Amino acid sequence: MYIIKNALKSIARSKGRNILIGIIIVVIAISSCIALSIKNAADASAAQGLQQLNVTATISVDRQKLMQAAQGQSQADIRTQMQKYEGLSLTDMQKYAGSKYVKSFNYTLTSSMSKSGTLTPFTTTASSPSSTPAPANSNAFAGNRTGADTFRFSAMGEQGDFSVTGASSEAAMPDFVSGTSQVTSGQIFDFTSADYSCIISSDLATFNSIKIGDKITLANPNTSTEIYWFTVVGIYTNSASTQSTNGPRFSASMDPANHIYTSYNSLKSVTTTSASVATVTTDSTTGLSNTTALREQVSGKYVLPDAASLDSFKADASSMGLDPNYTVTSPDVTTYQHSLIPLKNLSDFASTLLLIVILIGGIILIVFNIFNIRERKFEVGVLTAIGMKKGKVAMQFVVELFVVTFISIIIGTSIGAVASVPTANMLLANQITAQQTQSTQQNQNFGRPQQGGNQGGFPGGFNAIAGNNANVSYVDQINAVMDLSILLQLIGLGILLTLLSSAAGVIFALRYEPLKILANRA
């Protein structure tokens, strides 16, 4: 008990020395508090965001893997090899949807169709781009047809004026789920029926004076005489279309205004009919067969309960027989991880800062304490000469430092708690700016135009093709608030610093022999 009393008296006696130690520890505590708050908030924000993320996954051919395996082979061999691994059939996709890690499964069928009759694709250029049916053998990369039901989009057909999507459910229409697109007139088609009802964009409706209940005709771009009728049951607006610029496009079907939605069953019925009436020709030179059937692409989306289920689903799909040349990917997780780059950088910076502060602070305190104990050598000599054990003398010094450390940590933590939120967000803003500048600079280096939001008429595509991430929505706010765990970590840090810095002093104190000290003094 008297050790604590003596320690407190000693602190009060040596105000200057202890204030100096206190200032050093306050600085360490503020820096550590901010660093720990940032680190914890960044980690929590990442974990929480990932938890709340609506994770979807797709199964696609691992082309990179196939190309690596095909290195050194001829182009024809590579083609043959690639054609073995077309996209999965709906039946296969549905098989993997049975995994216990899949919450729900939705799918779409996409096809490209041309104008027919009075229907004209929406375009801002004077002469509307039009697809003209090409000779059946015009495709350089034609697929071999093995049967109408298994024929998929891997074999290129002619590009039509309209992009037609057949959705299996509401979830398969993410633009409508997110609100980017909205049915403003009429109603959505029945997802289960194959009644050829569809919804079209308001731009297309206005451009062609189409009303609800009107019928539109669409042709097979490979053969203009193959015509299909659809009934317009709804008209939608698309904010992406509104934001898009009037720049030139490669094809009218790339304009969001020319996007037609129908049910999966309706479109499937169309493509099945098209396949049944198609003409198949064989190229005499290459030996590859080609068809005039409508090209179709089926894509399935697995909705997973959380990000953690992604790896489980990968393993499960593999155990269910998924060929290793197919890969399960989640664009949501990838995008989210991308959005966390500034936050992760900040977290790394905080960790480094914490380490530097502890190292430098620790060294300063150790040196300070060694000098302090050397200065108090006589006191050590007298105390041990009157019978105080060296351990207790050392303990008194530790208590002195601990009390100063504790008070300083409380002061430093209070200041740090107030400063951590604005500091964290300011540092995060700097990180985001740095990240965006890097991306922008990269775009400039590649001669890409400066674009915001929609990528100049290539919605959701150009960015991915170009490989930049300028329009990634970064996490720009973190809640770097002090909590009990940070306080405990700081106290732990304080104890560690106290023990570390006083250890050197204690070793000195234990080495002193009272007789020697007093004899030298005398």
Added chain:
Amino acid sequence: MSVLKLENIGYSYDKKTKVLSDVSYEFEKGKIYAIVGKSGAGKTTLLSLISGLTSPHDGKIYFEDKDIAKIDKYNYRSKFVGVIFQSFNLLPHLNAVENVILSMDVAKMKIKNKREYALDILKKVDLDGEKAKRRILKLSGGEQQRVAIARALSYNPDIILADEPTGNLDGVTSEEVISIFRRLANEEDKCIIIVTHSPEVAKAADAVYELTAI
């Protein structure tokens, strides 16, 4: 019966320079002993050996028949031996009474009002209340000597060792200090061992041991 017994004590500095050789003395309670000798004879060294601040290279020291090499020296110093150093060795940042209380704390004395007790002891060595609250460096040499004596007495040790207790004092003060020792030996049955050059102090002692330089 002797409270302290030195048996064939030998000591050398750096294991080369011999200071003490074959010293055998006995000390009893209630008596004043003077250890005299020329400078370098090993008087202060002997005091350090008796107080347990260092250990003899030869021979043994017994405190109440126990070899002090085998007992806790810190405990021995804090409870059974009171040392009055030649240069006092008081803590300058404490005042007189705090220096005394510190010794009592180290000795783990269980007294309700330690401050009152310390003031009483200081009064015994003729240091009044006002001076008891002064910092050590604000006291004269004689007053510091009294504080050092009070500190040595505070935990009621059996043996009091004093190194040149009158060396820095004038004649009158020296006499006062000697009378304090006499009172302690006679009235409180303490064993007082004084290392001194002073013939007056040696004359006041019950027994004189003379050390000769080797």
